[in-house]
Amino acid sequence: MAIAILRSALSFGIQCRRRGCKEFKDVLEEVRFPTQPPRTSAPTAQDVVKARNGAHAIRHASAALAYALQFDGTIRQWDVIGEWLPISDPRPSLIIDRGMKWVGPMWSQVDDNLLFHFTPTKTMGTSAKSVAVDFKVCPMIMEELEHVPAEVRKGPIIVNPSTGLPYREWYFRDVWNKVRVSEGLPSTIWNRDLRAGG
DSSP, X not given: OHHHHHHHHHHHHHHTTOTTHHHHHHHXXXXXXXXXXXXXXXXXHHHHHHHHHHHHHTTOHHHHHHHXXXXXXXXXXXXXXXXXXXXXXXXXXXXXXXXXXXEOOBGGGBOTTOEEEEOOHHHHXXXXXXXXXXXXXXXXXXXXXXXXXXXXXXSBSSOOTTTSSOOOHHXXXXXXXXXXXXXXXXXXXXXXXXXXHO
């Protein structure tokens, strides 16, 4: 990713006729950098049931719902828990805390037919195509929704029960690690692998 950003910066420098950018980019094009092999770990449905149970055991029902959304809805982690961003980010947000703002899925995106409408972050900058996930055909999601009374389905979908605010990424990762260890799940399974397993 860093190399892609560097290449983009050099392309911009070339367009601005900055000295040395073209030569540097030409050299960079000849260099081959090692890449990470693709991830091959994917949890089973039984693994996700264990993870959900583990999250409930440590009083993180919202994390259990997140795991169900990722696996059953095959939704990326960022599209489930959202993202804390600098205030300067141009996207609108109603959730602000400690100089950061949060952008992510809200209960208002789930309609009366339990269709969750959202634009995946991966396509937001390209086609901006919206998708819908039908919760009614996702048994794990429906089981987790039983723990969320209709009257509290307001604001962000996934929140840290300790703060009432959406999870910070590092804290969500820590909860996952606690759940993974307590439930005896393999260390090779990362939270973001839940979508691949689905």
